[in-house]
Amino acid sequence: MDPITGVEKVLTTFTGVLGDGANPVGTLVRDSSGNLYGTTVDGGAHKQGTLYEITPTGEKIGQLVFDGANGGTSFAGLVLDKKGNLYGTTSAGGTTGNGVVFRLHISPRKDTVLYNFTGSGGDGSDPIGALLRDAAGNLYGTTPIGGIYGGACGSKGCGIVFKIEPSGTETVLYSFSGGSDGANPQYATLICDTKGNLYGTASAGGDSNLGVVFKLNKKGKETVLYSFMGGADGASPYSGVIRDQAGNLYGSTLQGGGTGCSDQMGCGTIFKLSTTGGETILHRFTGGSDGAYPWGLLQDAAGDLYGTTGNGGGGNKKICGTEGCGVLFKITP
Secondary structure: OOOOOOOOOOOOOOOOOOOOEEOOOOOOEEOOOOOEEEEOOEEOOOOOOEEEEEOOOOOEEEEEEOOEOOEEOOOOOOEEOOOOEEEEEEOEOOOOOOOEEEEEEOOOOEEEEEEEOOOOOOOEEOOOOOOEEOOOOOEEEEEOEEOOOOHHHHHHOOOEEEEEOOOOOEEEEEEOOOOOOOEOOOEOOOEEOOOOOEEEEEOEOOOOOOOEEEEEOOOOOEEEEEEOOOOOOOEOOOEOOEEOOOOOEEEEEOEEOOOOOOOOOOEOEEEEEOOOOOEEEEEEOOOOOOOEEEEEEEEOOOOOEEEEEEEOOOOOHHHHOOOOOOOEEEEOO
16 A cells, blocks of 8 residues: 555455465565565465465465464464564464464475464463564464363363474463453464563453453563453453553554444544553544454554554445445554
């Protein structure tokens, strides 16, 4: 999309046939040559998704086909290291069908399963969020289920925060209980500060069971920075937070903010958390031309926030229904 005119240019179209992928959900990553990499949830020769590359000229190159053994159904975006290796997660496939963490070396092309989730013994299951990679090559992420079973989440578990070393060794850094600490982190990619603290969101749990923003220190101690109440402050944060240089956190909630939209809980919010945990609502979506159900944020050097919504904004009602097809938005400081 041209940033000045706002005119969209379609680089490629997914067909889901003849081995092509279908339904790309995760965010894209760009290398130094301008190539874009992403994944699809469906499609490919085994109908379990693909990993693709789009060149600056718009040519689409299939880099990896998920076949179940190497993973399947990738909802998350990818992480790129300096050597051109790509890292990601799949929510299914692997040795037990509970998803994997994988690495793909582009040239020569070779994919490696770094870790197979088991969904048992305190381990996580079904990761759908993207990974965070540190300078030492360690990977950090979350799973929405698994971990300690019983309690608020029953036999499925409330999810975990995990670390994968370059050797493939997994460490469960935190297992959610479903109480005031939160439950079920979804597409929430973790972020890290200079001291090694991790920040993220969980879509449920907390004081009102409507999600939390949390901080996890290097020793695995969790601090709940904010617990959503479900009113004007928002509810159900599905994507992660971003952090500015002053330490303020910004994020979105899928619901809350007022009334309206199909569940009458509100159409979602964009929020800011100060370093002391105070929340400021920057925008409450109405479900009209401004959109509804926001997913994730980016921030530029001027402090402007950018994101998308899953509904609202009008569009073809035959395809998207009465709630609209979504918008791309900008929020100024």
